[in-house]
Amino acid sequence: MRRRIFGLENEYGLIFSPNGRVYLPMEKVLGYIFEGLIPNSWPSNAFLVNGARFYQDTGCHPEYSTPECDNILDLVIHDKAGERLLEACLPAAEERLREEGLSGEIYIFKNNTDSLGNTYGCHENFLMRRDVDFWKVTEQLIPFFVTRQIYSGAGKVLKVSGKPQYFISQRAQHIHEKTSSSTTSSRSIINTRDEPHADAERYRRLHIIVGDSNMSEFVTFLKVGTATLVLSMIEEGYAVQGMEFEDPVKAIREISRDPTLKRKVKLDDGRQLTAVEVQRVYLDRAQEYLAQQAHDPLLDDVWQRWAMVLDKLEEDPMQLVREIDWVTKRYLIQSYIDKKGCGWDDPRVFLLDLQFHDVKRTRGLYYLMESRGLIERVVEEEAVQRAMSTPPQTTRAKVRGDFIRFARAKNRSYTVDWT
Template identity: 40%
Template sequence: MGLETEYGIMCAATNGVRCLGPDEAARYLFRPIVEKYSSSNVFIRNASRLYLDVGAHPEVATAECDNLRQLLAHDRAGDATLTDLGFLAEQALAQEGVDAKIHLFRNNVDTIGNSYGCHENYLISRDVLLKNLGNRLMAFLITRQLVCGAGTLAPKNSGYPAGFCISQRADHVWEGVSSATTRARPMINTRDEPHADSSRFRRMHVIVGDSTMAEPTTALKIGSMLLMLEMMESGWPLPEWEVAQPSHHIRDIARDLSGQTPLVLKDGTTVSALEVQETYCQAASDYLRQRQPPAQGGTSQAELLKVVELWSRTLEALRKQDFSLVDQEIDWVIKYQLIRRYQERWNTEDPRDPRLINLDLRYHDIHPQRGLLRLLEQRGVVKRWITEEEVLQAKDHAPDTTRAHLRGCFLQAAENCHAPVTVDWVRLKLDRPEPTMVELPDPFSAVDDKVDELIATMQDHSEQGVYS
């Protein structure tokens, strides 16, 4: 599994006025990367992919991870990598006489209504018919925002009044399952691009989730999805709710903090969004009582039990409307209560008050001294799921239990040897003196003699002065 996160970028002078557009700010941000690699689309030493996406959005795609805790650390390491680049960009601007700050936002909407994504990737068996699986997951996915939405102050939109929304992505997805990504913006993308042995694997590409800031929220987002996939693969009994208009309901749910939005099913019956989540959460709890933990790798039983405990507690908070149960763990709850406090302090109920919009945006700033969520973490007001030591380890080292380990070793050796190489998710190629390539079709294999031989060849060439 892995996460792809697109970041918003803004350059502001010390007086708060924007001084560079996103395109120019992104060029300063990626200047060290382009100078080192002659490209703004690269794999870095921890085996993740760092690149500049369409619309001047920096993006990090984590390396392949095989357990939840590992993924959280590598997801957070992406923030740390971009923070470092932001610091270098500010230094470069200062040397040119520009006193400005680079702000990087882990969110999904900008102030003029553009949306960008946080995509989840899950490896599934080729035997699974992805469209059918996606349709079965639709009720879960459109209601999942109740427990892991990022929250936002949304403008008036398509008949909805301006106000607080549980999800940032809800207004920006238009279909349930589709092979398109930008034109249709589906919740699940079915494009057949497994980045692995296509005879064995498929990739489930989930587009509907928010970019979450609090680690427990991210853990719940990914962990609940892992449990749903496990239960479906094992044939665990689950209700098969077919929602009549998923893209319409997802917007309604986003504006209902009670969770009581009724979903109209194709058979004409209804079920509330909260009931959907409660049913799936209870099924996951029952499933875990008899689950056989994997012999090697995978997410531990203890970690999944922790996910279900938070899942259940979040649903209880919704049922009782007692958000103090999760106000240190769930993003939209943390942000909602923060906004309510400042509304009272500033005596305003206007959701488009510029001060509140700025507060909303600052929540998503990834800078450790400027971002509101990061400051709340440091004060102990927001809980963490992993340690800072795990993040620092993930920043410079690939996961050691997946194919990413081989990519990381290869990249590190190439850097040490100053060797010209080309890398993607599946291939490692030594470009000179004779192009030599190794393919890695199995994402679960962290050992490969051919990669060891390729690295040894690279080191021999380096000692012979081939790359001098």
């Protein structure tokens, strides 16, 4: 399979909880977090020594863009490194606030919605060939991304008509179009802004904005791995025909509202299939594609995990409590409800939903489960710690990161960009 460059952008939720009745603009909190990453400055946009970019996005959200990767495991590692970098900034940022008489705690959440119904994204970027028909590719990709949430969703408790419901995906209810050039006003499954940051005659960017941010390394590996595999096979002519939904936006919302995964959605040709059945069509086509390619252990691993996950989702999703975010969270909340004898409408349930995504490992519920051996890891923590200051060694991110390190060592001002 051809080498491909990809990366993730995660916008994080940010809260300051003061010890007292004070108002503090979140820009100030974010500024002190920036100080932890870029000493002696207060920028709103900065590249780091590991080749990544950290900046303030719309709505005062800290956003971490991974460096360019060409290996799925590298991407998982650098996605986690982004969490660790933000976590590492918390003590100093809180101390700076205390010096101003603003004692309290800063919370950073790797999620996609807040209590007011606002949403912020996790965007996936894949470099794709310019010589293939973009619109034919996207038509074949949309059913895949609509249904991928059954293993990539982060889970969310939402009130519908005053009653709490558990949704598979946090982003699904905020999607309004199949394709669009906007990432805010008219959110789509596939964003069409063409920013390849490469030779535009040979490449373009595939920008996916429908996905959730994930705590699970397993899910990040699987969602990016399957997307890479499906994109490659379609580019190479292994088409997936006849899977278009009658209404993709309606389908993505209906699938998200059914954690049993039994709901069928209508295709253009009148057939009705479950999300698992749609994913199996792509899985089987990917198997045909891989059989004709040179052996790639990493992609074979992706396919095997994909097949295993679909089998377990069809049998009983709760078998994947160690791997899949929305399943893990649902198990955690249900266990709490059973223990406390409360209902899904209890305010503590909504707090658990939020605390699951706290990136501070001594506080976040996901990480407390991980510390007890209840979560399946994919990469070593040592590799994550190394990636906080070391760029991938097989993409141009290495040149960028090494340049920044050299400039800082010489105390020189510098300017860098993606290209």
